């Protein structure tokens with residue numbers, strides 16, 4: 303998505319390819335934010351910014367952005383070639399897909415895991431169950447951190463590749479087949495429009511009130 307935002311210059315601290323075509327870009331944190339918020343990023347001050355969830359914690363010194371390359375895209379192929387000390391333009395954080403204490407389901411597909419990594423690193427883990435859907439075992443970004451912090455409450459749903467400890471099948475199948483889902487908890491959904499719409503329909507079909515489903519769609 304593109305949007306017109308007021309932008310400031312920041313210098314890249316680090317860029318790491320954590321999986322083929324998937325990067326974490328880090329820069330020094332210039333502002334406070336609430337876990338789950340997004341920022342705009344662009345190559346030049348005059349360009350239209352694309353939106354990205356912050357993937358680091360509220361108290362971390364660095365801001366992490368998790369993104370994958372859209373080969374035909376305007377920003378991400380350029381962004382993937384950045385090195386330490388290169389410049390990008392970023393907006394202030396905004397958005398209402400923010401985390402809270404208390405029991406909830408965090409449900410993500412692909413890079414939609416980013417806001418939950420921020421909530422996780424901010425310490426909002428008590429009572430959380432994290433479900434992450436991906437094509438294969440390379441798509442479970444930050445899995446070591448989540449394993450350590452959430453144990454059995456971290457579920458990887460791998461649609462095309464079987465692996466130890468991972469559910470082999472789509473996230474939507476896992477939700478359809480799993481036991482009772484609590485109706486009085488919040489369900490946070492983040493990722494592709496396809497995933498969010500399918501999961502929302504499943505949850506509503508299983509009796510979860512519409513108001514308990516909070517969504518962030520990436521496009």
Ligand SMILES: Cc1cc2nc3c(=O)[nH]c(=O)nc-3n(C[C@H](O)[C@H](O)[C@H](O)COP(=O)(O)OP(=O)(O)OC[C@H]3O[C@@H](n4cnc5c(N)ncnc54)[C@H](O)[C@@H]3O)c2cc1C
Pocket residue numbers: 303304340352353354355356368369370371372374375376377378379413416518519520521
């Ligand atoms: C709330 C939100 C949070 C997001 N967070 C993340 C994240 O954490 N990680 C991540 O990888 N992705 C995230 N995305 C998706 C991200 O914003 C980009 O769409 C994606 O990275 C592709 O960027 P690109 O510039 O390479 O591709 P592009 O194809 O250049 O841009 C992607 C989209 O921008 C729009 N666009 C591009 N050019 C134009 C134009 N000239 N006129 C009008 N519209 C245009 C179109 O909708 C296009 O599909 C998020 C999206 C949203 C809405």
